[in-house]
Amino acid sequence: MIYLATVVILAFLPIFVKSPYTYHILILTFVYITATSSLRTLAISGQVSMGHAAFMSIGAYTSAVLARYVGWSPWLTMPLGALATMLVAVLVGFPFSRVRTIYFSMVSLFFGIGILSINSIFGKYTGHINGMIGIPPLFIGSRIPYYFFFLALMVVCLIVLWRFETCRIGVCLKAIDQSREVAASIGISETKFRVLAMGVSCFVVGLVGAGYAHYNMVISYSSFNLSASINMLVYMLIGGIVSFAGPIIGTAVLFMIPEIFRQLKEYTPFLFAGILILVVFVMPQGVVGLFDQIRSLVNKKE
Amino acid sequence: MEIIVEIIINAILLSSMYVLAASGFALVLSIMGVLNFAHGAIYMVGGYACYQLAIEYGLNPWLSLFLAAGIMALFGLFLERFCFRPFYGDFFSSVIISIALIFILQTSINLTVGVHVRSLPAFVSGMFKVGGVSVSMERLFTAVIGVSLLFALTLFIRKSKTGQQMLAVAQNSEGAALQGIRIHRVAAIAMALGCALAAVAGSLMGAVFDLNTFMGDLILVKAIQVVILSGIGSIGGVLIGGLIIGTLDSVLPLYTTPAITQTIGLTIIIVLLLIRPQGLFGREMD
Numbered sequence: 351m352i353y354l355a356t357v358v359i360l361a362f363l364p365i366f367v368k369s370p371y372t373y374h375i376l377i378l379t380f381v382y383i384t385a386t387s388s389l390r391t392l393a394i395s396g397q398v399s400m401g402h403a404a405f406m407s408i409g410a411y412t413s414a415v416l417a418r419y420v421g422w423s424p425w426l427t428m429p430l431g432a433l434a435t436m437l438v439a440v441l442v443g444f445p446f447s448r449v450r451t452i453y454f455s456m457v458s459l460f461f462g463i464g465i466l467s468i469n470s471i472f473g474k475y476t477g478h479i480n481g482m483i484g485i486p487p488l489f490i491g492s493r494i495p496y497y498f499f500f501l502a503l504m505v506v507c508l509i510v511l512w513r514f515e516t517c518r519i520g521v522c523l524k525a526i527d528q529s530r531e532v533a534a535s536i537g538i539s540e541t542k543f544r545v546l547a548m549g550v551s552c553f554v555v556g557l558v559g560a561g562y563a564h565y566n567m568v569i570s571y572s573s574f575n576l577s578a579s580i581n582m583l584v585y586m587l588i589g590g591i592v593s594f595a596g597p598i599i600g601t602a603v604l605f606m607i608p609e610i611f612r613q614l615k616e617y618t619p620f621l622f623a624g625i626l627i628l629v630v631f632v633m634p635q636g637v638v639g640l641f642d643q644i645r646s647l648v649n650k651k652e
Numbered sequence: 653m654e655i656i657v658e659i660i661i662n663a664i665l666l667s668s669m670y671v672l673a674a675s676g677f678a679l680v681l682s683i684m685g686v687l688n689f690a691h692g693a694i695y696m697v698g699g700y701a702c703y704q705l706a707i708e709y710g711l712n713p714w715l716s717l718f719l720a721a722g723i724m725a726l727f728g729l730f731l732e733r734f735c736f737r738p739f740y741g742d743f744f745s746s747v748i749i750s751i752a753l754i755f756i757l758q759t760s761i762n763l764t765v766g767v768h769v770r771s772l773p774a775f776v777s778g779m780f781k782v783g784g785v786s787v788s789m790e791r792l793f794t795a796v797i798g799v800s801l802l803f804a805l806t807l808f809i810r811k812s813k814t815g816q817q818m819l820a821v822a823q824n825s826e827g828a829a830l831q832g833i834r835i836h837r838v839a840a841i842a843m844a845l846g847c848a849l850a851a852v853a854g855s856l857m858g859a860v861f862d863l864n865t866f867m868g869d870l871i872l873v874k875a876i877q878v879v880i881l882s883g884i885g886s887i888g889g890v891l892i893g894g895l896i897i898g899t900l901d902s903v904l905p906l907y908t909t910p911a912i913t914q915t916i917g918l919t920i921i922i923v924l925l926l927i928r929p930q931g932l933f934g935r936e937m938d
Binding site: 398445446448449450451452453456457459460461463464467468470471473576577580583584587588591616617619620622623624626627629630631634 | 687689738739743744745747748749751752753755756758759762763869873876877880884909911912914915918919921922925926929930931
C-alpha cells in the first residue's frame with residue numbers, strides 16, 4: 351500500500367514542482383535506489399559486493415560506445431548494455447561463487463578497480479580521465495520525460511527484484527546464506543543460484559547504468575569508482591540489509607538530507623558522517639529497524 | 653647496471669611502505685575482525701601531522717616524524733575504545749563507522765590545511781654514489797627505515813609477550829580470552845601500533861612523493877591487496893605479500909602503462925583467490 355501511494359505521489363509530482371534541479375536529484379535518487387536494491391539481491395545470499403558500481407559502468411560504457419560510435423538508437427543499446435553486464439557477471443559469477451563473505455567483498459572490490467583500469471586502457475574510446483562526452487540522449491529537451499522514464503524503470507526493476515527475492519530462488523539464496531552445508535544437503539546448488547543472483551542483479555544495475563549514461567550524456571570514471579561502490583554499500587547498510595525496503599529508504603534518506611542542508615557546503619561530509627555514526631549506534635538494524643522498534647513500543651503501550 | 657639498482661631500491665622502498673601500511677590494517681582485521689577502511693585516511697592524516705609539525709611549527713623533521721607517530725597512536729587508542737570496541741566482529745557496523753571516519757578525517761584536513769598538494773621536506777638530501785651508480789639518498793634512507801621498522805615489528809610480534817598475545821588473539825580470540833589474555837588491551841595496542849606505523853609510512857611517502865588528501869585511497873587499496881594476498885589472520889604473511897605487490901608495482905611500470913600495471917596486479921590476486929580462496933597463508937573466515 352505504502353509503495354503504491356509513494357509511486358502515485360511521485361507520478362503526480364510534475365504538476366506541483368517546476369525546478370529542474372529537483373528533478374535532477376530525484377532522477378539520481380531513482381537510479382541509485384534501483385542500483386542499491388540490486389546490490390541487496392546479491393547480499394541476501396551473504397555476498398556483499400564492493401564493486402557494484404563497476405558493473406554499472408559496464409552497462410553505461412557498452413551502451414554509450416554503441417550509441418556514440420556505431421550510431422544505434424539508445425533505446426536499442428540500453429538493453430544491450432544490460433545484457434553485456436549480465437554476460438560479464440555470469441562469466442565471473444562462476445569463479446566468484448567459490449569465494450565467500452569478506453573474500454567475496456574483496457574480490458569484487460578488486461574486480462571493480464580492475465574494470466576501471468581496463469576501461470582506461472581503452473581511453474581512446476572512453477575519453478581517458480576527462481570522461482566520455484557526446485553520448486546521444488534518450489529524450490530531447492526537458493527533464494520531465496526522463497523523470498517518468500526513470501520512475502517507471504525503478505518501479506519495474508523493483509518489482510522484478512521483489513519477485514526474484516520472494517520466489518523459490520530467493521528462498522534458496524537465503525538458505526545458502528544461513529548454512530551452505532545444509533542447503534547443499536537438500537539439493538540446492540550454491541554455484542547455480544549464486545550465478546543466477548549475480549546475473550539478475552547485474553542485469554538491473556547494467557540497465558540503470560546505461561540509462562544514467564544517456565541521461566547525463568557525460569560519463570567518467572569518477573561515477574563508477576571505489577567510492578561509488580562503497581556509497582551504494584552504505585546506502586544499503588544504512589537503510590537496513592534485512593528488509594527489501596532498506597536500500598530504498600537508505601538511498602532516499604542519504605540523498606535527501608544533504609540537499610535539505612545545502613547551505614552547509616563543505617561541511618556536508620560531517621553531516622553525512624554524523625548520520626552514519628548515529629545510525630550505527632542507535633539503529634543497529636538500519637533505518638528500517640527504527641520502524642520496527644517504534645511499532646513494538648506502540649504495541650507494548652497498548 | 654644503474655637501472656637495476658634503481659629498480660631494487662624502488663622495490664624495497666615501495667614494498668616496505670606497503671607492508672608498514674598493511675601491517676596495521678592486517679593487525680586490526682585479524683585481531684578485532686574489523687575491516688578498517690579508514691586506515692588510508694589515518695595514513696594521510698599522519699603525513700599531514702608530520703607536515704604541520706615540521707613546517708608550521710618548525711620542528712626537526714625526525715622529531716616531527718616521531719611526534720606524528722605518537723599522535724596517531726593516541727588517536728588509534730581513542731578509535732579502538734570509542735568507535736570499534738562496541739562492534740567487534742560486526743562486519744557491517746565497523747565498515748560504516750570506518751567510512752564515517754574517512755569523511756571526517758578527509759574533510760577536516762581539507763578545511764584546515766587546504767586541498768592543495770603539499771610536500772614534506774626531505775629527511776635526508778643529496779645523492780649517493782657507489783661504483784658509478786648514483787642513488788637518491790632519500791629513497792635509500794626511506795627504504796632502510798622501512799625495512800628496519802619491519803624487522804622491529806617482526807621481532808616485537810615474535811619475541812615479546814604482547815606480540816605473542818596478539819598472535820594468539822588473531823588465531824582464536826575466544827581461546828585467547830580463556831587463557832587470561834585481555835583481548836581489549838591487545839586490540840588497543842594493535843590499533844595504536846597500526847596507526848603509528850601508518851603515520852610513519854604516510855610521512856615518509858609524503859617526503860618522497862607528495863601529500864594530498866586522496867593519497868590514503870591508493871594506499872588503502874594496496875594495503876587491502878597485500879592483506880588479502882597474504883591471507884587474513886596471517887601477520888607474518890604480510891611481509892611476503894607486500895614484497896610481491898611492491899616488486900610488481902616497481903617493475904611493471906617500466907614496461908607498460910600504469911593502467912595495465914594495475915590490471916595485471918589485480919588479475920594476479922583475483923586468480924590466486926579463486927585457486928586458494930583464503931589467500932597465501934590465511935585461514936577461512938566465516
